[in-house]
Amino acid sequence: MSDGEATVTRVKRAYEQFLSGITPPEGTVRSLVQESWVRSRSRGVTDAPDVTSDAMSDSDFAEYRAEHRLAQVRPLITSLMLDDIADAGVVVALTDRRGRLLWVDGDRSTRGKAAKINFVEGTLWSEEQVGTNAPGLALNLDRGVQIIGPEHYASPVQKWNCAAAPVHDPTTGEVIGAIDVTGGDAAAAPFALAAVRSVVAAVERELRSLAVDLSPAAVLSGALASRLTVLAGEPVWHAPGRARHVLSPRHAEILLLLHLHPDGLSTDRLADLLSDDDLGAVTVRAEISRLRREVGDVLASRPYRLTGPVTSDVTDVRAAIAAGELRAAVAALGRGGLLADSLAPGISDAFDEIREDLRSAVFASRDVTALQAWAASPHGHDDFQAWTALRRALPSGHPDAAIAAGRVRLLNRRFGV
Known part of the structure; x- marks a missing residue:
């Protein structure tokens, strides 16, 4: 059994213990997940959460999301995320600050599977409505979150993995929504949350550049x-x-x-x-x-x-x-x-x-994903120390570990470092 499979089994057992009224042993499940389970239970979240309780009419929803701040940066998000993961078995969702799914994009097959758990545009995926899930928890905690399989509170969602991070108004700091990746193994990968955070940072920079107030008062001031x-x-x-x-x-x-x-x-x-x-x-x-x-x-x-x-x-x-x-x-x-x-x-x-x-x-x-990004950049291409650190940081068997080791040998031969 792989480490990932062992973790899923351990969390699944802890989830079953929790539902039966037994507090899982310390360390078997992450504290932020267990705390969310407690909140979910106290709110009466069930295995069939009502994500359509505050549904809008089609026309109202179309108007609402067209006027949302994230509509301005949706093309940027598509270019940074969707174009690269179109065949990865995931969907990319943009939510408002309440967790309402404004857009759910991805290949047709994965969107069809997501629709079976009501992960569709217009539905509410807040922690209050659905229990533990990445977009809901990211909005609730105001931080990036990754939720794997049985860490979800509603069991129909436990076949899915998700990673999400909140998006802030760059002027006021207010949370305006979240970006989420939901799917299979790709959404469970260690780098999924880092990728979402990177896109959020780019989106907030773009929102800052678009935040132009052309009112007379602003011009005069x-x-x-x-x-x-x-x-x-x-x-x-x-x-x-x-x-x-x-x-x-x-x-x-x-x-x-x-x-x-x-x-x-x-x-x-x-x-x-x-x-x-x-x-x-x-x-x-x-x-x-x-x-x-x-x-x-x-x-x-x-x-x-x-x-x-x-x-x-x-x-x-x-x-x-x-x-x-x-x-x-x-x-x-x-x-x-x-x-x-x-x-x-x-x-x-x-x-x-x-x-x-x-x-x-x-x-x-000591962020491996940042180190990988640096080593892969034009500035880290010949950085012997970076490639050496990356080789040491990646576990044996990781597909990039062999590449890092090879680059260290190459730089040794090329520069005699």
Whole structure:
């Protein structure tokens, strides 16, 4: 019997003991699961939970979910998750903050099987309604949760596995819904919850960039944030209420340096950060003048500084590192975009700092999924220490363990480390 099968058997026995009134021995079931079982029993949840008790009419439901915040980012979720797992025997569900399933996407066969347990659009899968389940528990605890087979409270659901994490409004911090993966073995894999968390981090960043208030009061108060993206594709500046503007590399470098130095930069200091050569004050002033003509009067002088709030994908990566969302940070950094291509000393230094901060955080976290993401990235491709740590962290027999061992041998031969 494998470790996974033994765990399922142990939890199933604990579940049967719990239903018969016997408290399972300590350590046989996770505390968050047992606590949820207790709440489920106290609420009278049965094996046939009524997930349609608060059903909407078809027209009301269609209007409700079309206006939901998650509708704005559903294409992003599809591209990050569904396209890669279309044949993995899982469904991806988006819920509102109460646990109502807004969308359930996946291959037709798996959606058909899910429909047999009423895991369909419009139904309520809160912990209160269904008992222990990943989306309901994630919303209740405000944290990512993975529930395996017999950890579910309602026995008809115990053939399924699920992993879910809540999505927050990036401005208020309020929970607005959850992203869930439900299915067979793929949803029980150790990396399923990490994948969901990574997508949630990307979704919250996208929601932050979309959170533009165009009311007159907001415009007058200067509370609107412009957006600078430099890590993927061409550098873009997007000011509130204006079309996206593709930037030249030099103008993107200037905006990014001023963004990273909010107290401002003198002409000479900006010149030093832009070039190792003697760029000259006249050249810098000419570039600033051209930049103002292109993106508007967003720069103040003496010292040069940005005049309004700005967000960027670079600071998003830093925020993800600080929040411990390391796999999402690796994905967001990607190859490095402008940071990797720029010869400007200030940009190169910022790139080195971000990579080192991310690498250090990955090693300190001891998160195997983050370590795998780092090793698979352009920055960890030849990182001997990362591949060595990954080889040690993966259990023997894991499909990636042999790959890690092979990469360690290759790097040894190539660099003699």
